[in-house]
Structures are given as C-alpha cells and as structure tokens.
Amino acid sequence: MITIKDIAKEANVSEGTVDRVIHNRSGVSKKTEAKVKKVLERHNFKVNPVASALAxxxxxxxxxxxxxxxxxxxxxxxxxxxxxxxxxxxxxxxxxxxxxxxxxxxxxxxxxxxxxxxxxxxxxxxxxxxxxxxxxxxxxxxxxxxxxxxxxxxxxxxxxxxxxxxxDSYTAGYIAGKLMHFNNVQPCEFLIIQSSQNSTKNNAISNRVKGFQDYFLKNEINSTPQTLKIEDIHNVLEAKEIINSYLQTRPEVKGVFVPSSRIYKVVDCIENNRLKHLELIGFDNTPQNTACLLNDSVSFLISQKxxxxxxxxxxxxxxxxxxxxxxxxxxxxPIDILIKENVEYNGRDEFVSEYNNTVKEG
Amino acid sequence: MITIKDIAKEANVSEGTVDRVIHNRSGVSKKTEAKVKKVLERHNFKVNPVASALAxxxxxxxxxxxxxxxxxxxxxxxxxxxxxxxxxxxxxxxxxxxxxxxxxxxxxxxxxxxxxxxxxxxxxxxxxxxxxxxxxxxxxxxxxxxxxxxxxxxxxxxxxxxxxxxxDSYTAGYIAGKLMHFNNVQPCEFLIIQSSQNSTKNNAISNRVKGFQDYFLKNEINSTPQTLKIEDIHNVLEAKEIINSYLQTRPEVKGVFVPSSRIYKVVDCIENNRLKHLELIGFDNTPQNTACLLNDSVSFLISQKxxxxxxxxxxxxxxxxxxxxxxxxxxxxPIDILIKENVEYNGRDEFVSEYNNTVKEG
DNA sequence: TATATTTGTGTGTACGCACACGAAAAACAC
DNA sequence: GTGTTTTTCGTGTGCGTACACACAAATATA
CATH class of the missing domain: 3.40.50.2300 (Response regulator)
Incomplete structure (x- = not known):
C-alpha cells in the first residue's frame, strides 16, 4: 500500500505538500503541483479513508x-x-x-x-x-x-x-396494476382507495395511482379503476360506511388498491365476508401491513425499502x-414485491452493517 | 467520544493495561482486570474500529x-x-x-x-x-x-x-409454485425441467424443487408437477428434441419451472408458437435471464441476490x-420476485459502498 | 539596499488504538 | 536477607492522514 510519505519521497517534496495537492488546497506552485500530481497518478494513489477519518x-x-x-x-x-x-x-x-x-x-x-x-x-x-x-x-x-x-x-x-x-413511484404503481390483473383476468372492476389528505400533496402517492391506472390503459384492459376518496381514514366508522356502501353497490369490484401504507386500515374497514372475495394490494411492510399479508387479507405489498x-x-x-x-x-x-411467503426475509434491517464497535470478548 | 486513554485515567492504570483487558490478552491480574472492566462497562466503551484498523x-x-x-x-x-x-x-x-x-x-x-x-x-x-x-x-x-x-x-x-x-431454497421454490399457480387456476399441468448434473449434487436446486412441489401438495391443487430431466442442457439440439416432444404429447402443460439459473437455455429450446402459451419461471437475474423477462418469454425470476x-x-x-x-x-x-417491470431496479450492485478511496478533486 | 509582504514548502503534533519492550512489583528459592 | 524467576504493568512508537505553525525564498515597497 502506497502512502503519502512514499509519494512525497518520490516527488522530492514534503508530505505536507502532497497533502495540499491532494486536497487542492492553496499554497503550492503550479510547477510542484504538476510534479506531485504526476506521481500521484502514476501510482494511482488513493487516500486511506481510515487514516483520513481518524485525522x-x-x-x-x-x-x-x-x-x-x-x-x-x-x-x-x-x-x-x-x-x-x-x-x-x-x-x-x-x-x-x-x-x-x-x-x-x-x-x-x-x-x-x-x-x-x-x-x-x-x-x-x-x-x-x-x-x-x-x-x-x-x-x-x-x-x-x-x-x-x-x-x-x-x-x-x-x-x-x-x-x-x-x-420510482410510477413504476411501483404500474406493477401493482399488473399484479392486480394477474388473478383477475375476467372482466371486473378495481377500486383505488385514497385518503384525501395524501392525494393533494403527496407526489409519490399520486404517481403510484397514475402508474396503476396506466397499466390498465396501456394494456388495453377494458376496466378503468375507480377512485374512492376518504376524508379521514383514521375515522374508522365513517370510512367503514363509505367503503362498504360503495362495495355494496359495485359487486363487480374484485380488487382494491391502496396507494399508501395504510392498507391495514382499509382491511379493518371492509366486512369479513366481503374481504374474502377481494384482492388487496398496498404499500410498505409495516408490522400492521405484514400481519395482513400473513392472515391472507392482503395479497401483495410493494415495499419501497x-x-x-x-x-x-x-x-x-x-x-x-x-x-x-x-x-x-x-x-x-428496488421495487420489492412482497407476499405472505417472502415477507419474513425482507426488511432484515441489520443487513450490511458497519463495524459497530463492540468490545471484543475472548 | 470516550477513548482508551480516558478509561485508563479513570481506572488508574495505563493505556496498555486497558488495551490488554479489552482484548482479553494475558498479563493482567484478576483484580485490575475487574477494575478496568467495570469502568469499561460503566462507560459502555466500544473500540473505535477506525483507529483500531489503522493500528x-x-x-x-x-x-x-x-x-x-x-x-x-x-x-x-x-x-x-x-x-x-x-x-x-x-x-x-x-x-x-x-x-x-x-x-x-x-x-x-x-x-x-x-x-x-x-x-x-x-x-x-x-x-x-x-x-x-x-x-x-x-x-x-x-x-x-x-x-x-x-x-x-x-x-x-x-x-x-x-x-x-x-x-432459503425451499421457500423460494414454494413461492415459485404460488406464482405459477396465479395465472393458471384452471386445471392444468406444470413441468419442472432439470439438468441431470445439477439434480444429483446440488442441494439448493433439489430444495427448490421440493418447495415447488409442496406448494401444490399443501394447497391441495390436483395437479402434480412432472419432472423432465435433461442430460446436458448445453447440447441445444438434444434438449430441444426432448423438451418439444414432451410438450407435444402434453398440451395441458401450461407452465414450466426451471429451478436453476439456466432458464434462458430452456427458452432457446422451446418453439416460439408454443412459448407464447406457456408461463415460465426461473431463477436469478443474469443478463440472459433478464433479457427473457424483458421480451416476455419468462414471467418471473426469483433472485437470490x-x-x-x-x-x-x-x-x-x-x-x-x-x-x-x-x-x-x-x-x-431476501427472496426477490422479479418481473419485467422491476428487474431494472434490482441488482444495483453499487449499493452500500464503503469509502472506496478516490483522490479528492476540488 | 534595507525592510515588509507574500508565497511556497517543511516540520511537528494529534487522531485512537495495538503491540513490543522493558521496568517495576510480586512471588519464590535458598 | 539476597538472588532469581515470574507476573504485572507502564512507556513509547507506529499506523496514514490533516492541519497548524514555522520558516525560507521570492517578490514587492520604501
């Protein structure tokens, strides 16, 4: 491993000068700078980040x-x-x-x-x-x-x-559309449930919706997803009423897409006997959402890591x-597609850790 | 940030002694060791890996x-x-x-x-x-x-x-089974194409096959996947003959599972007009396999990262x-499920890089 | 020419730790 | 008690870099 000292010796300057050249700091004449740079390049010198950090x-x-x-x-x-x-x-x-x-x-x-x-x-x-x-x-x-x-x-x-x-939110939504269409090829309807708050300001969510809709457009599937906006998803009673009455009037709805991380709330709102016949797709493997995957109420989650x-x-x-x-x-x-079977292997948050400094034990 | 020097001062010993205690090296009396350890613990001391590495x-x-x-x-x-x-x-x-x-x-x-x-x-x-x-x-x-x-x-x-x-190869195979079943719910047959070489010695591949088969068993799907063994997948002519004649006799085969990274070879072997009506699932996003995803000949790849x-x-x-x-x-x-749309976002090999030592430019 | 100012370059120290070396202390022998 | 061994511990140096400081040379000012 080549060091600054080696470079200095070879260029006939001091270590300080080499350091100055490396960091483009002032105080070096054009001539010596060129000289040092040449040596630096010849040896393909890279600073040792460990020593650098320490210093x-x-x-x-x-x-x-x-x-x-x-x-x-x-x-x-x-x-x-x-x-x-x-x-x-x-x-x-x-x-x-x-x-x-x-x-x-x-x-x-x-x-x-x-x-x-x-x-x-x-x-x-x-x-x-x-x-x-x-x-x-x-x-x-x-x-x-x-x-x-x-x-x-x-x-x-x-x-x-x-x-x-x-x-890439758009593509993530597009993929959700594809997954939704997988299990439901016969003519049927799909529903997007959005919270009004999010829809107005969150770019990511509206891009997901756009991607979702575009899947159906671009693949010429004669089924345009409808959108249902919920004022406040945390008001369970109200949301329940809105969602279930909508589904009541539209029995041909076979799938529900929730472009946010709140799909578990939607699951809470939908009556059980109806839930069984619906395919739900949402975002993010939060603990609540993961639970929904595991109990089969949600088919897919898309994780944005x-x-x-x-x-x-x-x-x-x-x-x-x-x-x-x-x-x-x-x-x-990556746009991770999560299902019941692979969700446990994702989100292993400890992956790729640095050396987090434990006292060595013999 | 607490250093060895600080610990030494507080424990009334030298830095060398603290170092010995930290590394469980010999030459420290029980008494001082206990004393130092107590101080170490009180401050929840961790060695600075940067300095450590440098030294x-x-x-x-x-x-x-x-x-x-x-x-x-x-x-x-x-x-x-x-x-x-x-x-x-x-x-x-x-x-x-x-x-x-x-x-x-x-x-x-x-x-x-x-x-x-x-x-x-x-x-x-x-x-x-x-x-x-x-x-x-x-x-x-x-x-x-x-x-x-x-x-x-x-x-x-x-x-x-x-x-x-x-x-977890077994689960990966199980997931492949599930994905295979997604698009093909009507009674139909599935085929596993394996290379004889692999099957005998590669644990990972046989576990995938087991997982794939178990999906159909556990979910009581009346369709047991059949297995076709190919002597040498690189002998295209021979493989072509075997695969196509098998598919000829079994038109009810709707999906093909290749539990290795060679699905692109299988794609090469299957006649085009047949290919269109088959769902293929394989492993690993090698460039060739990824190309198959992108041209729609393969539906899913499972990546083992x-x-x-x-x-x-x-x-x-x-x-x-x-x-x-x-x-x-x-x-x-993680068991990554790859489709045409998300494959480009996976395998970004540069993720989470360390500081790989470039000469700084101003 | 003498002095002040700027520019260019070398030196020394610190960063936090590992480890070699040797000194001091303790243990043991006689 | 002295001499010897063994155990225990402190000191010093080096790892490669960053940067403050000192100083020399070059240039400018009087």
Missing amino acids: MKKKHQISVLIPEHNDSDLFWKSPYLGVLKAAEDVKNFGVQVNSFTFNQSDAKSYLSAFKDLLDTEPTAVIMVPNFSDETKQIINQLEVLNIPYLFLNIDIEGFSNMAYVGQ PFDQGYKSVRLLTDFLIQNKVPEHKIYL | MKKKHQISVLIPEHNDSDLFWKSPYLGVLKAAEDVKNFGVQVNSFTFNQSDAKSYLSAFKDLLDTEPTAVIMVPNFSDETKQIINQLEVLNIPYLFLNIDIEGFSNMAYVGQ PFDQGYKSVRLLTDFLIQNKVPEHKIYL
Missing part, C-alpha cells in the same frame, strides 16, 4: 428532516432506523447525524423543525419535502447558506437537490462530504 | 473458494463481484481477500483450487461446498488447521461451518475477525 475527527454534520412516526403510522420509523444505523456506521468517520421530525399534517411543525435543524449548523441536509410552499422557503435558506441537500422518499422537481433517494432509503441517504452524503464523490441524481431503490 | 494493518486473510463463471454461466459472476466489492471496502481495515475458482463439473479442480487457497494461509475461508465427498476432505483440513469457514450459497448439514449465507451473498459473507467474516462478532448461523437473504 479529521468530527468535521461534518448531516441533519435530517423527516416525518415523525407513531403507532398508527409506523412507516416513517424505518427510514429513521436506517438513518440511525448509518449514523452509527459513519460516526467514526467524523460525521455526526442529527434527526428532526415533523408532523406530516402540520406545515408549521415542518418549518419549526427546520429552524431547529439549522441551529446544528449542518454541512449537508437530508429532507423529505412534504409541503411544497414551505419547502420552497426551506430550500431558499439552504441555498443562501450554500448547504447541499438531498430529497428522501418524495421527489419534487424544480429544485437543485443533489439527489433523490427513493422509489424505507430502511434502505434512510441508510443510503446518509451513506451517500457521507461519501460526498468526505470524498467529494458526487452521487447520481436519481437513486431508485 | 493493526493487514493481519487477516479471507480466502474465497467459488465456482468460476463464463459467458454461458454468468451466475457466479455476481457473488464474485460482491466479494470484490467487499474486499475493497474492508481493505483499509487490514483484511485482504483472495479468490480461488473451480470448475463446477470437475471435482479435481475443486481440490486443487483449495490447495492453492491454503497457500495463502487464510485466517478464515468462504466456500461454496459443491461436491460432498471432496468437501469433507477440505473441511477436515480446515478443522485441523483451526480455520473458521462459512458456506456460501449452498447449504450442507453436518459440518460446523460458522454460518450459511444464501437463500448473489451479489449480496458474496458481499455479505466477506463483511460478516470481517466483523468476526476484527471484532469477534459471531454471526447468526443461517443468514437468509
């Missing part, structure tokens, strides 16, 4: 702005855990990660969480751009401060985010910060 | 024994690439990885590759236990030398391998070597 020591702050999670909405727990895991992994590389959460239905909390976030003086930011107007304000500030930022899970155009990490989204975001940014490695602009994670 | 410097050799790959059998390229990637990632942690390959249909090459492998004086071994008798010999030597070993991709019982990293298998094996062993972290005995990777 740098806590220089970077990555601050994360994501929705909070609670018992009824566990989805956001996964990206959070992914972030935590990555934080542990990069800790010893001199990167500190701080998380800030906001209430997804409260734009003010979004702004105030961001305000707290700014106090950490972040080197870079990972955020879920949840409200479009407020996001504009936030991005504005970030750009003034020249802080790079990355979008997680929700993709919005029109900003110069360094990257987007998440799923939320844990990996969180994990990967942090790792990408770290690579950027300590190595100037520029990530691709769109990082699409 | 150790190239102490471990992980040697890998896997089948070779070529243009017609690309499957083993993926684990190899995963190993390479991991090798890069752990290089700076003082771990060197060497790969040795053998011809899957030549037991002698297996032994001779192992002999070469031994010359590297490995600290630990990752191997694909391909031939059972020869594997016994190999394991024997490893155990005499007290070298820990890990099974990759193929799981054999009766050895004290530290872990198995791969897929071979890249991840290789990657993860190395990382697990590294964790064990430099941190004494004992892995779980069975590491099952």
